[in-house]
Amino acid sequence: MATSYKSIIAAAVSNxxxxxxxxxxxxxxxxxxxxxxxxxxAQAVSEMAAADPAKRSLLRKNKTMxxxxxxxxxxxxxxxxxxxDATLLNTSNLNWHYTYRDYPDFIxxxxxxxxxxxxxxxxxxxxxxKANFTQPLTATGSRLLVVPCVVLTPANADDDVDAPDELxxxxxxxxxxxxxGMMTKSAGMMV
Amino acid sequence: MPSTITYHDILAAAGLRVxxxxxxxxxxxxxxxxxxxxxxxxxxxxxIPFDAFKFTILNTEQRLSTAIADTxxxxxxxxxxxxxxxxxxxxxxxxxxxxxxxxxxxxxxxxDADNPTLICTEPDIQxxxxxxxxxxxxxxWIMPLFAYSMDGNGIIHTRNQVQVQxxxxxxxxxxxxxxxxxxxxxxxxxxxxxxxxxxxxxxxxDEFMAQSQLYAQFYAATxxxxxxxxxSISQVALPGPSLQPAAA
Numbered sequence: 001m002a003t004s005y006k007s008i009i010a011a012a013v014s015n016x017x018x019x020x021x022x023x024x025x026x027x028x029x030x031x032x033x034x035x036x037x038x039x040x041x042a043q044a045v046s047e048m049a050a051a052d053p054a055k056r057s058l059l060r061k062n063k064t065m066x067x068x069x070x071x072x073x074x075x076x077x078x079x080x081x082x083x084x085d086a087t088l089l090n091t092s093n094l095n096w097h098y099t100y101r102d103y104p105d106f107i108x109x110x111x112x113x114x115x116x117x118x119x120x121x122x123x124x125x126x127x128x129x130k131a132n133f134t135q136p137l138t139a140t141g142s143r144l145l146v147v148p149c150v151v152l153t154p155a156n157a158d159d160d161v162d163a164p165d166e167l168x169x170x171x172x173x174x175x176x177x178x179x180x181g182m183m184t185k186s187a188g189m190m191v
Numbered sequence: 192m193p194s195t196i197t198y199h200d201i202l203a204a205a206g207l208r209v210x211x212x213x214x215x216x217x218x219x220x221x222x223x224x225x226x227x228x229x230x231x232x233x234x235x236x237x238x239i240p241f242d243a244f245k246f247t248i249l250n251t252e253q254r255l256s257t258a259i260a261d262t263x264x265x266x267x268x269x270x271x272x273x274x275x276x277x278x279x280x281x282x283x284x285x286x287x288x289x290x291x292x293x294x295x296x297x298x299x300x301x302x303d304a305d306n307p308t309l310i311c312t313e314p315d316i317q318x319x320x321x322x323x324x325x326x327x328x329x330x331x332w333i334m335p336l337f338a339y340s341m342d343g344n345g346i347i348h349t350r351n352q353v354q355v356q357x358x359x360x361x362x363x364x365x366x367x368x369x370x371x372x373x374x375x376x377x378x379x380x381x382x383x384x385x386x387x388x389x390x391x392x393x394x395x396x397d398e399f400m401a402q403s404q405l406y407a408q409f410y411a412a413t414x415x416x417x418x419x420x421x422x423s424i425s426q427v428a429l430p431g432p433s434l435q436p437a438a439a
Contacts, residue, residue, distance in 0.1 A: 029317075
């Protein structure tokens, strides 16, 4: 069940206020703070979930990348720390398989039976199967990138937060704790 | 429920206490005391003219209204309640309500002008700074916030427009109500306070000094109770003029 952004904020604020002496937190302030904490907490929860291989798949999202000269710009929500766990497909030719390579291995190429891809800053770079690494690259067309991503703040408060239920509850819990001033930089430790 | 006691009921009670009503024996006095409406010809005081009674009764009502309006969440605010016009963030607080009546006392709730059921609250911590941050960086907050703060002469808030609950007292309107012998503005249980406040004010030179002091004590106690948030007006038996020694 998808949960709206405003529902998550309301749940976290309500939970955080439970049992708090009135002189320690104002619900009026909490509603301001909860929203500014949301992206920070979402980032922390996403990173903690991604660190667990069993949970990492929860964060994987499909992204259609249009290659021009073998390159495409990655979206901002891509969790770069776990980019190596991404997969790449050519939906118009599923017989083509791609595997991730670190950049030094990407430019050296290798077994040409597989296509290869890498990340250079915010750029996805792709070499198709049987092709050599060239400068510039030659791959073109659409590819499907399945990659772990952080949970983003939606555009509107009524919009659903794009996160599975398993992470939504973690997010509410972490946001609650952070509102109580208990979350530090190692935010997601409680989830 | 509207009050049932009229201004002229108060007028008769006050007039009786300062021997101002026409009537030389009990039956004549009863006729005058029960007559409604009362007119200037029903009064024969040589020291307190008829209009002074009106002014003093309304003066007492103003003082009672101010005491109620000064007391947050007092249930009798319902008799005085109104709203300001819709206010944008940063507007100065108005002196009059949305109907042009003078605002008195402290403000009540701050409500969203588009939906008065949504009440704004003031952040406990750094209210002005919190709302200022919102004003300068609105995109940081996508969920509607219902906050306000009053600082200096104005109000700042996070809605498009807000209205502030307030109390009003319109002397001109109450003066007309008095002339028309309409019910008093405040609840019936405050009639003793109306009378006490009026009699306390009906003193001239050395006439009715001692009586005035007694009624003033009762009135002051009532006003203090109101300011404490209480609505139970003690029915203290006060001696009338006949039980008072002649003024010194």
